[in-house]
Amino acid sequence: MDKESMLGIENLTKSYSGTIVLNRVSMEIKKGEIHALIGENGAGKSTLCKMIAGAVEPTEGTIVIRGTAYNRLTPKKAKEEGVTMVYQEFNLISEMTVYENLFVGKEIRKGIFTDKNKMMEMSRNIFREMGVDIDCTEKIKDISVAYCQLVEIAKALLEDSRLLILDEPTAPLTTKEIELLFRVLGKLKDRGISMIYISHRLEEIFQICDRITVLRDGNYIASLDTKGTTKEELIRLMIGRELSQEFPKRLLEAECDGTKTVLKVEGLTNGKLKNVSFELKQGEILGIAGLVGAGRTETARAIFGADTITEGEIYIKGKKVKVKSPLQAIRHGIGLIPEDRKRQGVMLWQSVSDNISLVVIQELAGRLLVNNKKEKALLDKEINMLNIKLQSVKQPVESLSGGNQQKVVLAKWLATKCDILIFDEPTRGIDVGAKKEIYDFLFRLKKEGKSVILISSEMSEILNLSDRILVMYEGRMTGELGYKDATQELVLRKASGM
Ligand SMILES: Nc1ncnc2c1ncn2[C@@H]1O[C@H](COP(=O)(O)OP(=O)(O)OP(=O)(O)O)[C@@H](O)[C@H]1O
Numbered sequence: 001m002d003k004e005s006m007l008g009i010e011n012l013t014k015s016y017s018g019t020i021v022l023n024r025v026s027m028e029i030k031k032g033e034i035h036a037l038i039g040e041n042g043a044g045k046s047t048l049c050k051m052i053a054g055a056v057e058p059t060e061g062t063i064v065i066r067g068t069a070y071n072r073l074t075p076k077k078a079k080e081e082g083v084t085m086v087y088q089e090f091n092l093i094s095e096m097t098v099y100e101n102l103f104v105g106k107e108i109r110k111g112i113f114t115d116k117n118k119m120m121e122m123s124r125n126i127f128r129e130m131g132v133d134i135d136c137t138e139k140i141k142d143i144s145v146a147y148c149q150l151v152e153i154a155k156a157l158l159e160d161s162r163l164l165i166l167d168e169p170t171a172p173l174t175t176k177e178i179e180l181l182f183r184v185l186g187k188l189k190d191r192g193i194s195m196i197y198i199s200h201r202l203e204e205i206f207q208i209c210d211r212i213t214v215l216r217d218g219n220y221i222a223s224l225d226t227k228g229t230t231k232e233e234l235i236r237l238m239i240g241r242e243l244s245q246e247f248p249k250r251l252l253e254a255e256c257d258g259t260k261t262v263l264k265v266e267g268l269t270n271g272k273l274k275n276v277s278f279e280l281k282q283g284e285i286l287g288i289a290g291l292v293g294a295g296r297t298e299t300a301r302a303i304f305g306a307d308t309i310t311e312g313e314i315y316i317k318g319k320k321v322k323v324k325s326p327l328q329a330i331r332h333g334i335g336l337i338p339e340d341r342k343r344q345g346v347m348l349w350q351s352v353s354d355n356i357s358l359v360v361i362q363e364l365a366g367r368l369l370v371n372n373k374k375e376k377a378l379l380d381k382e383i384n385m386l387n388i389k390l391q392s393v394k395q396p397v398e399s400l401s402g403g404n405q406q407k408v409v410l411a412k413w414l415a416t417k418c419d420i421l422i423f424d425e426p427t428r429g430i431d432v433g434a435k436k437e438i439y440d441f442l443f444r445l446k447k448e449g450k451s452v453i454l455i456s457s458e459m460s461e462i463l464n465l466s467d468r469i470l471v472m473y474e475g476r477m478t479g480e481l482g483y484k485d486a487t488q489e490l491v492l493r494k495a496s497g498m
């Protein structure tokens with residue numbers, strides 16, 4: 001092995017009760033490179049990284065860290081070898097300050113007391129080196145997700161990590177925060193730190209990664225230099241075929257009704273929303289654009305009865321209704337597919353079949369929905385269509401890959417009788433091939449005469465899928481555009497309050 005190698009993986013295999021999820025993968029991470037790991041949902045990316053971080057034990061194979069070979073690692077051993085994985089669910093203690101979190105378990109002491117000043121000073125130095133402006137005395141619960149992530153990275157630096165593993169780090173971040181994160185990663189790279197970077201957003205990979213390794217169905221496919229490859233080639237390697245045209249063709253206006261108003265909200269106001277009014281037509285896909293924090297999710301939650309409104313009215317098919325709880329919303333035919341699947345979408349500990357057999361929704365709706373055979377068949381169809389990858393429907397949802405968990409959430413709602421469906425960031429964490437399936441699906445709903453509210457931070461989705469686009473800024477509606485008039489620039493201007 002050459003000197004330049006940070007990490008070598010040799011024939012690494014993982015199986016769960018006999019099913020192989022990673023099959024004799026070999027690859028190499030060089031010193032000071034940002035190495036992308038890409039592949040469809042369930043390809044084995046997270047599993048591979050967890051083995052490198054010592055959190056999952058390989059079934060077979062070797063991990064070589066700077067020349068030392070291991071057949072199994074523990075999280076402690078991996079850490080000692082300078083490997084740190086930054087998890088989505090952060091390991092920070094929310095009631096403690098930033099600097100206290102950096103020193104948990106390794107507090108610096110002066111006599112019998114902890115040396116607060118010294119720890120604060122060291123913390124400030126680390127963040128200065130990272131180029132991050134943060135108040136180290138703030139509590140974790142008061143800082144944004146983006147900063148939590150940076151605190152995790154700072155912690156790794158303090159522990160002198162040589163290899164950082166970032167699993168979909170940008171998923172919850174705003175554009176500005178992503179820029180900040182990338183600047184930080186650039187600085188770490190200059191210091192010779194290696195990084196493994198997992199993301200479904202290929203643009204990001206072209207922006208910051210030096211090399212790319214592609215996995216497909218647990219198999220190693222290729223490692224390439226970022227320079228010299230293209231998005232199309234990567235997609236082909238990931239899914240094993242060309243992806244025909246990303247967005248489905250628009251339906252002709254004649255094919256969908258578009259005249260009947262199914263939902264009307266007037267003057268919705270609460271702590272986050274200011275006088276939000278709009279109408280949703282039958283068979284319409286209504287896009288809501290805006291920056292993170294603009295009030296899109298809050299609008300969805302208010303309509304779904306998950307948040308209370310202090311003022312405003314909701315009309316469904318012309319009738320004024322009170323929606324005081326999700327239960328009432330579902331009874332009125334409104335479904336919300338939330339962005340935060342971990343907390344609201346599925347019951348992770350339950351099996352896939354329990355989740356999708358509408359148990360959750362039935363509980364919500366007080367057994368309003370009958371779980372008959374027809375619905376079950378419909379559900380199986382959705383699972384098939386969304387191409388959910390699982391070994392068995394009896395598997396707990398938490399043992400599915402991230403993207404497949406998201407698909408379970410979708411499948412669950414799709415089987416309901418709701419005819420107004422609100423999708424909040426439906427493709428977050430979803431691979432390119434499956435995204436296309438979800439787009440096709442939205443068009444199918446439309447064709448069936450259902451109405452969709454689509455909240456998305458991906459501009460191309462908003463522009464290519466919506467019939468009409470509403471733009472929000474600081475809790476208010478700042479614009480409405482027909483799909484023919486909408487451009488990225490116009491939407492962005494309105495989204496930043498211009
Ligand atoms: N504890 C477990 N028990 C059984 N199967 C598991 C377990 N953990 C992971 N798997 C399976 O291993 C496969 C690979 O999952 P992994 O999470 O590594 O995929 P991924 O590439 O990270 O996908 P995504 O992009 O969706 O996050 C999946 O089919 C998953 O269901």
Ligand SMILES: [Mg+2]
Pocket residue numbers: 045046047167401402403
């Ligand atoms: Mg994953």
